[in-house]
Amino acid sequence: MRRFAMMLAAAAIGLAGGAALAAEGPAAPEQTWSFAGLFGTFDRAAQQRGFQVYNQVCSACHGLSFVAYRNLEAIGFTADDVKAIAAEREVTDGPNDEGEMYQRPARPSDAFVSPFPNDQAARVANNGALPPDLSLITKARPDGANYLHGLLVGYGEPPADLTVPDGMYYNAYFAGHQIAMPPPLSEGAVEFADGTPATVEQMAEDVTVFLSWAAEPELEARKRMGVKTLLFLIVFTGMLYAVKRKVWMKLH
Amino acid sequence: MSAPTFKNPLVRWIDHRLPVFTFMHHELNVYPTPRNLNYWWNYGSLAGIALMVMIVTGIVLAMHYSPDVNLAFGSVERIMRDVNYGWLLRYIHVNGGSAFFLVVYIHIFRGLYYGSYKAPRELLWMLGVVILLLMMMTAFMGYVLPWGQMSFWAATVITNLFSAVPLVGEAIVNWLWGGFSVGDPTLKRFYALHYLLPFVIVAVVVLHLWALHRFGSNNPLGIDAKGPQDKIPFHPYYTAKDLFGLGVFLVVFAGFVFFAPNFFSEPVNYIPANPFVTPLHIVPEWYLLPFYAILRAVPDILFIEAKLAGVIAMFASIFVLFLLPWLDPSPVRSARFRPLYKQFFWVFVADCIVLGWVGANPPVGHFIVIGRIATAYYFLHFLVLMPLLGKFERPQPVPASIGEPALKGGAAAAGARAKPMEKA
Numbered sequence: 001m002r003r004f005a006m007m008l009a010a011a012a013i014g015l016a017g018g019a020a021l022a023a024e025g026p027a028a029p030e031q032t033w034s035f036a037g038l039f040g041t042f043d044r045a046a047q048q049r050g051f052q053v054y055n056q057v058c059s060a061c062h063g064l065s066f067v068a069y070r071n072l073e074a075i076g077f078t079a080d081d082v083k084a085i086a087a088e089r090e091v092t093d094g095p096n097d098e099g100e101m102y103q104r105p106a107r108p109s110d111a112f113v114s115p116f117p118n119d120q121a122a123r124v125a126n127n128g129a130l131p132p133d134l135s136l137i138t139k140a141r142p143d144g145a146n147y148l149h150g151l152l153v154g155y156g157e158p159p160a161d162l163t164v165p166d167g168m169y170y171n172a173y174f175a176g177h178q179i180a181m182p183p184p185l186s187e188g189a190v191e192f193a194d195g196t197p198a199t200v201e202q203m204a205e206d207v208t209v210f211l212s213w214a215a216e217p218e219l220e221a222r223k224r225m226g227v228k229t230l231l232f233l234i235v236f237t238g239m240l241y242a243v244k245r246k247v248w249m250k251l252h
Numbered sequence: 253m254s255a256p257t258f259k260n261p262l263v264r265w266i267d268h269r270l271p272v273f274t275f276m277h278h279e280l281n282v283y284p285t286p287r288n289l290n291y292w293w294n295y296g297s298l299a300g301i302a303l304m305v306m307i308v309t310g311i312v313l314a315m316h317y318s319p320d321v322n323l324a325f326g327s328v329e330r331i332m333r334d335v336n337y338g339w340l341l342r343y344i345h346v347n348g349g350s351a352f353f354l355v356v357y358i359h360i361f362r363g364l365y366y367g368s369y370k371a372p373r374e375l376l377w378m379l380g381v382v383i384l385l386l387m388m389m390t391a392f393m394g395y396v397l398p399w400g401q402m403s404f405w406a407a408t409v410i411t412n413l414f415s416a417v418p419l420v421g422e423a424i425v426n427w428l429w430g431g432f433s434v435g436d437p438t439l440k441r442f443y444a445l446h447y448l449l450p451f452v453i454v455a456v457v458v459l460h461l462w463a464l465h466r467f468g469s470n471n472p473l474g475i476d477a478k479g480p481q482d483k484i485p486f487h488p489y490y491t492a493k494d495l496f497g498l499g500v501f502l503v504v505f506a507g508f509v510f511f512a513p514n515f516f517s518e519p520v521n522y523i524p525a526n527p528f529v530t531p532l533h534i535v536p537e538w539y540l541l542p543f544y545a546i547l548r549a550v551p552d553i554l555f556i557e558a559k560l561a562g563v564i565a566m567f568a569s570i571f572v573l574f575l576l577p578w579l580d581p582s583p584v585r586s587a588r589f590r591p592l593y594k595q596f597f598w599v600f601v602a603d604c605i606v607l608g609w610v611g612a613n614p615p616v617g618h619f620i621v622i623g624r625i626a627t628a629y630y631f632l633h634f635l636v637l638m639p640l641l642g643k644f645e646r647p648q649p650v651p652a653s654i655g656e657p658a659l660k661g662g663a664a665a666a667g668a669r670a671k672p673m674e675k676a
Contacts, residue, residue, distance in 0.1 A: 038511060066329045132523075135329070139514065140522035215522075218332065218339040225340070226510025233506055237499030240492075247492040251287060251484065 025175040027143065028150025031205070035145075035212060038227060041220050042213050047075040049192050050210025053203045055085070056190045058134065061126060061181075063114030066135035067214050070108040075213060082108045089113040127167050129180035138208070139215045145208050147173065152204035155183040279465055284483035285490055286471035288654050292366075293469060294497035295359040300457065301498060302352040307450050309345040313338075317397065319443035321436045324399035325524040343513040349391055350516045351505050353539035356384065365597055367585030368470040374577035376463035381573045383456050388540065388570075390449040393442040395537060400521030405534045407434045407442070413547070416560035433527065474585025475650050482654035533614055541611030542604050543569060548615045549627040565627065572634045579634055581642035589648040593641050600633045 034043045051072065054064065069086035073079060087105040091113055094101035106113055114133070116122035123130050138144030150173040158170035158177070168178040185200045192198055213219070256277045258264045267273040316335050318327040331338035360380070363369055369377035396407045411428050415421040430437025468477070477483050484490075508515055516538060520531045536544050546569050550561040572579075587594040603626050610623040 066326070066333065071333075136522040140519050142519050144519065222339065222343075222510055222513070226506065229506050229510060230503065233499065233503045237496065237503055240496040240499045244492040244496040247488045251489070 025173050025177070028146040028154070028173045030146055031149055031208075033145055033209070033212070035209070035219055038223065040223055042075070042209060044076040045194060046206045046209040047213055048077070049194065049196060049202075050206035050208070050213075051075065051077075052190055052192065053185075053207040054134070054210055057184055057203075058207065059112070059115060061115055061122070061131040063116075063133040064112035064135050064214060065114055065133050066111070067217075068109060068111050069106060071217060074217060075210075079108070086110060127180060131181065134211055134214065136215045138212045144215070145212050148211060149204050149208045151179075152185055152207070153200060279461075280491075281485065281487045283465065283486040284468060284477075284480070285486050286469055286477060286654055287482060287484045287489075288471050288473060289469060289490070289493075290472050291493075291497060292358070292362040292472075294494055294501075295355045295362060297494045298355040298497060298501055299352065299359055302348060302355055303450070303453060303457065306345060306348050306352060307454075309341050309348065310447070310450065312341055313345055314447060317443075319397070319440050321399060321439055321525070324397065324439060328398045340509070343509045346517065347505065347508045347513060347515075349394065350508075350537070350539065351501075353387065353391070353537075355501070356387065357539070360384070361601060363470075364600075365587045365594075366470055366472060367474050367580070367582075367587070369577045370580065370585050371577070372467050373463070373470065376460060376466075377577060378574050379456055379460040379463060381570065383453055383460060384573075385570060386449055386453045386456065388543075390446060390453065391537065391539070393446040393449070396439065396442045397446060398521060399439065399525045401523045401525055401529070401531050402518045402521040402534070404434060404525035404527065405531055406536055407438060409534055410536075411438070413559075413563050413566075416557070416563045418560070470585060471654060472586060472588065473651055473654055474588070475654060478653040478655070535612060538608065538612070541609075542607035543611070545607040545611035545623050546627045546630065549610075549620075549623040551624070565631075569627075569630060572631065576634060576638070580638045582645065582647065584647040584650060586650075589650050590641070590645055591648065592645045596633065596637055596641065600630075603629050603633065 034040060034046075054062075069082050072082045072085060077085070086108050089106040090103045091106045091110055092101055093104050096102055115131075116125065119130055132140075138148055141147045151171060154172035154174070155169060156172065158164050162170065162177060164170050164178055168180055169182055170177055171179045185203045187200060188198050189203065190198050196202060216222075255271075255274050258267060258273060263273055313331060316327065316331045316338065318324060328342070331342050333339075335341075363377065363380070392406070392410060396403045411425055411434065414424045414428060417424055426432060428438070429435065430441060468483070518535065535541070543566050547562045547566040550558055550565045552558045553561050556564075582590060582593070584590055587597050606622065606626045607630065610619050610626060613619045615623065
């Protein structure tokens with residue numbers, strides 16, 4: 001099956017004629033992801049740790065507006081967990097009977113609350129830079145999961161021939177190597193409930209798993225259905241071939 | 253072909269008043285088809301099926317989509333996340349577009365190779381070119397609907413082409429946009445037209461099939477049927493063969509839909525449209541890349557500026573196909589018996605692929621040179637090589653009948669049976 005998929009991909013690359021975007025930065029090193037491949041699934045524990053990283057670190061600046069709190073049940077949180085997670089945030093609702101807008105704790109049916117009311121507010125708070133919404137981040141970048149992981153661990157000292165202006169940071173995998181986002185992860189930035197040591201590498205990996213799920217929540221269902229569909233179609237096509245042979249026998 | 257007798261009395265009653273069952277019997281059941289069609293003839297029916305799949309998934313998607321610049325991107329994401337099997341519908345529709353173009357391009361190249369555009373099938377061919385044009389318009393407008401970065405910028409680039417028209421260019425572009433930039437009115441009209449045009453395609457497909465059934469399919473030998481022994485009924489022979497082809501097609505298609513659904517898409521289109529940020533490279537979908545390359549290849553020519561010349565060349569690259577039946581004077585249809593054309597055909601295929609590759613890359617350095625050479629060759633093929641080949645090429649002798657080579661190596665009796673009937 002894997003070989004078949006590779007053959008498909010190879011054939012299609014030939015057809016597409018290199019339609020992919022030219023690389024915008026050096027390619028991030030390839031990681032092994034549990035959700036890759038024909039039978040790929042997300043690692044629930046990594047997803048939940050990744051959510052914790054998003055919730056305690058990334059969400060200070062980045063929204064996740066296409067994901068609702070209720071969706072967290074799909075990565076193994078209970079309904080009560082989800083209720084508690086949502087209730088940590090405030091949303092504006094209304095108007096009420098008096099015609100007033102009011103603040104209330106978020107509910108599981110609400111979308112993730114964005115940290116800024118609008119793009120302008122986000123820019124003012126971030127030195128003019130706009131932290132992108134992360135709902136689709138791994139789909140919106142070529143080789144998204146590897147890129148995101150590379151970006152999160154790619155901070156460091158710039159090479160001698162590159163001067164990075166104030167308010168910018170050197171990153172090995174960002175296009176142009178200058179990024180406005182300060183290094184978001186530091187050793188022990190979160191304390192994982194399952195006792196996993198919160199190294200930068202671990203957090204980068206987990207949050208990438210979580211955001212890959214956020215971008216493609218249908219991935220597991222899609223691949224499960226795909227395997228069944230392909231098996232059926234291959235058998236059915238074999239039978240159609242037999243029918244064709246039988247029908248044409250009279251002629252040949 | 254006599255009128256069939258139907259067992260079911262209701263069918264008989266209807267058929268007597270509206271002979272739709274007789275029609276279907278003649279056109280789908282006993283419809284005489286050359287016995288020697290190879291698998292390259294599967295792509296016509298595949299294209300028809302692809303069109304149906306696009307229309308069905310498209311109608312359901314339209315039930316959940318909002319054509320508004322503030323809502324479009326989010327409504328597509330809602331389809332992906334909250335609509336039951338919405339991700340499946342959308343991925344089928346998105347990849348279905350690529351699949352539709354792929355099978356149609358193979359269908360067109362098959363027609364080129366076997367001379368299916370020649371008399372008496374010129375109108376059939378021209379209707380096919382009309383379908384291709386309509387498909388391109390439909391696909392382009394569909395690409396705009398998700399209102400991602402590439403949607404917005406593709407719409408901006410392509411609509412701006414019309415500004416190259418002398419004197420009224422600016423006015424045309426504003427008229428197309430419904431404003432002074434690509435915006436909400438543009439999105440709404442593109443949505444309306446994206447819903448309308450597929451049904452226009454269906455209508456032209458009906459004409460295409462009508463013209464096809466007038467003389468029936470061409471065949472790999474490119475010779476006319478000499479008698480009933482050269483033809484077989486469409487059902488069960490080609491229904492069975494087409495169904496098997498459909499099965500193979502669906503295996504490949506499902507591979508993409510379920511395991512690489514974004515293979516043909518640009519990642520940047522998952523970023524909402526932003527008029528203030530231009531993507532690094534603006535590229536159309538793969539199936540329009542060769543035409544995009546032609547558009548960008550042409551330099552200033554005399555008093556015509558490059559932009560206008562490029563637009564003219566791009567439209568000419570499709571309109572030249574309308575003239576093909578008259579540009580190729582060779583009396584032999586199939587490239588099988590045209591030793592020189594056969595080679596130039598493959599050079600032309602390679603040229604189209606080179607154009608696609610150039611179209612996918614920014615127009616800098618050697619891509620400019622290669623793009624210009626490939627564009628020149630594209631027109632050279634149709635306007636110079638085809639007329640010359642038709643005149644000076646010495647085709648090989650064609651077989652006397654379809655049945656003869658098709659039955660060769662089979663039962664000798666069958667060949668013997670075919671012979672006497674030829675003289676009739």
